[in-house]
Amino acid sequence: MDARRGSEPTAPKNPTTAERKSERELVVTRTINGPARIVFEAFTKPELFKRWWVPKSLGLTLLSCELDVRVGGTYRLVFSHNGSEMAFFGTYNEVTPHSRLVWTNDEGGDDGAVTTVTLEERGGKTLLVMIDLYPSKEALDAAIASGSTAGGMSEQFDQLDELLVTLGASSGRS
Amino acid sequence: MHVANSRDILNLMVQYTTRLDASFAALSDATRRGVLEQIGRSDASITDLAEKFHMTLTGMKKHVGVLERAGLVTTEKVGRVRTCKLGTHRFEEETAWLEWYRQVWDSRFNELDKVVEELKRKERVDGRKKRK
Numbered sequence: 001m002d003a004r005r006g007s008e009p010t011a012p013k014n015p016t017t018a019e020r021k022s023e024r025e026l027v028v029t030r031t032i033n034g035p036a037r038i039v040f041e042a043f044t045k046p047e048l049f050k051r052w053w054v055p056k057s058l059g060l061t062l063l064s065c066e067l068d069v070r071v072g073g074t075y076r077l078v079f080s081h082n083g084s085e086m087a088f089f090g091t092y093n094e095v096t097p098h099s100r101l102v103w104t105n106d107e108g109g110d111d112g113a114v115t116t117v118t119l120e121e122r123g124g125k126t127l128l129v130m131i132d133l134y135p136s137k138e139a140l141d142a143a144i145a146s147g148s149t150a151g152g153m154s155e156q157f158d159q160l161d162e163l164l165v166t167l168g169a170s171s172g173r174s
Numbered sequence: 175m176h177v178a179n180s181r182d183i184l185n186l187m188v189q190y191t192t193r194l195d196a197s198f199a200a201l202s203d204a205t206r207r208g209v210l211e212q213i214g215r216s217d218a219s220i221t222d223l224a225e226k227f228h229m230t231l232t233g234m235k236k237h238v239g240v241l242e243r244a245g246l247v248t249t250e251k252v253g254r255v256r257t258c259k260l261g262t263h264r265f266e267e268e269t270a271w272l273e274w275y276r277q278v279w280d281s282r283f284n285e286l287d288k289v290v291e292e293l294k295r296k297e298r299v300d301g302r303k304k305r306k
Contacts (some may be wrong), residue, residue, distance in 0.1 A: 018275050020268065028275075030283045032290055042286055046291075054266035054282075109207065130279075
């Protein structure tokens with residue numbers, strides 16, 4: 001494979017995969033059309049990281065982004081969504097330039113996952129594998145379930161659900 | 175209420191936005207509101223709905239598809255008949271959640287692609303400068 005081919009401006013998007021690899025693991029993969037050195041840079045330099053970690057389509061704003069990328073160093077991301085703020089933070093456990101990053105997700109206490117990113121370069125492209133290892137099956141189940149039931153932010157969902165119930169009930173009566 | 179960690183909360187915020195957008199888009203159409211009311215009365219096949227709303231099967235399939243993606247309707251195929259019923263939660267199933275999760279990462283990586291392309295261009299330009 002020619003390393004330069006990937007740098008053509010019209011390179012097609014590579015597919016992203018996501019799966020629950022085990023009771024405690026979520027795995028996301030994606031090939032990036034560039035060398036591992038550059039991908040690593042995009043993960044570790046705040047000015048680059050904040051340009052891609054929160055795409056506009058997510059409806060979130062990244063207010064601040066501090067990354068102290070070294071073993072034992074910490075990171076802190078602050079997001080805003082509809083006026084409410086949320087901080088994400090943790091510690092880098094492993095930092096191996098251009099190939100491996102491991103960080104903790106400490107904001108939620110003991111149920112947080114440990115994230116491992118590995119970068120494997122082949123022919124100028126990089127296979128990125130991201131593993132979230134949860135402390136227990138229950139912790140991962142809970143993470144998925146809380147996403148599924150949309151807990152505290154679901155006022156509008158509840159209203160929608162009520163609307164559906166009302167639609168069902170009122171038409172049932174007629 | 176269980177809040178495992180702030181990644182979950184981020185998930186919620188994103189789902190909130192995405193689902194709300196999809197739901198409002200789905201509800202903005204009079205036919206689709208009619209279909210919701212109809213299904214609220216009783217489950218119905220796509221053929222039933224197409225007849226009731228004087229529409230082609232293809233047209234009705236599209237409307238049901240929009241409602242389904244918005245999490246307002248669920249469908250189930252039994253034999254050759256696809257039955258529609260009111261559905262309120264899009265993310266009940268782990269597979270649906272995983273697909274949503276995959277999409278979030280996909281949009282992140284699409285942005286990462288742009289950053290990487292830019293850095294590669296920059297390196298080429300810098301490389302040329304150095305050689306001169």
